[in-house]
Amino acid sequence: MATRTTDESPQTTSREEAGADLTLTSVTKRFGTFTAVDDLDLVVEQGRFFALLGPSGCGKTTTLRMVAGLEEPTSGTITIAGQDISRLKPYKRPVNTVFQSYALFPHLDIFENVAFGLRRRGVKDVKKQVQDMLELVELGGFGKRRPPQLSGGQQQRVALARALINRPQVLLLDEPLGALDLKLRRQMQIELKRIQTEVGITFVHVTHDQEEAMTMADTIAVMNQGVIEQMGAPAELYDSPATTFVSNFLGQSNLVKAEVVGRDGDDVVVDVQGSRVAAPRSRARRTDGTVWVGVRPEKVFLAHRGSETSDGSNLLGGGTVSDVSFIGVSTQYLVRMPWDQELTVFEQNSGARESFTVGDTVDLHWIPAHTFLLDADQDAHAGDLSYAALAGGPQ
């Protein structure tokens, strides 16, 4: 599946910068009969913080390793600033990698770890540069320590410094925060974003954590089974997913089967179990036949059965609350609909909303603009990891 390139980048200010894009053209990688990456086209503009997001085994790490030169593409070309690097040895490429396991050299101290790339390129006086770089990652006084003497977060920053000091045209990050605990991960996300803004180098970040991708990246490409399902700004992907996979992998979605019945201005009108539901045409991936009607759980409001709702709302009535989970900032409801499907609703605990208990009969309503339509040929549970885990199937 080919993907569009992103819209104009605000960082792209001059022609030379625009020329340093990373481009993958119909890149395929097969391991035996298994196709890890399938005819991938991708343009990452210079200076971007780009995230490759997908579940394990989707080909994102293989893609990264092909850019790094650690795997050779079966076919296709990879260029940076117009130069074809597809068959170059890794040590000849203008890219550096922050490895998932950090891969710090245990026999060298932190200073020598960071200086490694400079020394290999014959840079004579590395002291100043290494110290500046250690300052940048806030490890100024740690030069003489050995990697095992540092904490996970500190090792992670050494790995970042070791790669960044070489001023690569593209910095590759392979699940760099995977080994950190949640709190530290949050802080490192902000830190990484700060450093990226400071150095202005293109970051290509591979992760399976959708929150991490959305927090840091300007552009996210969602990968599944070797192809990019959708690419765009985080908000765009979230609000207007192109496939069921994206709608489930990035956040949660309620997907209900419906038939398209007609048009109403800019809206597509569909029939859901006898109820009329409208969706903006711009968010409809399919405008005829059977579709999935999608809406995010936090966009849906609950009301007692038959109570007044504002005009023009999409309304699905006659549900029964089957489960209530109090999360703190919000309450998560499961509502069993008359056609025996459970839908999810998040209500903000703002105090202004009524709360419901199990057994209450409720109506679900939401603004038509928050509705999206997807192709009903796609699996409604694609990308839904909790569903896959419960069903015992592969993720």
Place this chain on the structure above:
Amino acid sequence: MSVAAAEAAAGGTVGHEPVPPPRRRGGSGYLLLLPGMLWLVLFFLVPTIQLVATSLYDPSGSLDTGYAMTWSFPNYWHALTSFTAPFLRSLVYATVSTGLALLLAYPLAYAIAFKSGRWKNLMLVAVIAPFFTSFLVRTLAWKSILSDNGFVVHVLQALHILGPDGRLLATSVAVITGLTYNFLPFMVLPLYASLEKIDLRLIEASKDLYADGFTSFRKVTLPLSMPGLVAGTLLTFIPAAGDYINAELLGTPKQYMIGNVIDSLFLVQLDYPAAAACSVILMLAIVAMVLFYVRRAGTEELL
């Protein structure tokens, strides 16, 4: 500053530094040490003291007249001056064969660790397989391999590497070949063990950081395999320096090493003080060299 501060605040929870398990002080540890200690005292400490004592006996004593402890230090001087050549030969032969074993073993261990794929176990078995036959039998086999009518000598003569009357058996070459062969597995196995432990991602990282294949080897693989290299060279050098079977079977008295001399002094000439003095000198020389070597290699943790 935010992350550093937060990490400091988070304290040890994020650290990878292992917390040492609480030590229980008690007698059970010493009790468990007892069999080993007893073994060492009986079979190492007592014999060593006995050996050192013997080396200082009056050299004019004999089995019939008995030996008197006269603190006869000249025994050492006598041993050194009388047997200088075998001493030096031992060191040279052991050094050369250790070097050769290293040259053979490193590529082999590297191949087993990184390139053997599903043949790994078979290759390891092949390295160990010679131990299933006796050391003596294997060394005798080399006698026929290197014999004057053997294939090897004929080929070397045909290639004019050896003269028409040239021979391998009964030369230093034969002894060094035997030593190298016999101690090769002791070099391969520690090297394999430390190469095998190397995280391949470190090699990838070095390639990512502008090191080509050879530089990656020199700067990452080789330093990380140093513990195995040091252990392997010690396990080869120490027994090779004290060996006497190879010189006995593949050499002539002209190739005799200090091991042959000690053997002969103890069992043929019955000159116990001289034999003990030679043994102590060999032992001290090896310990001194090993200490120097391990210091230089920066792998003190092996000792």
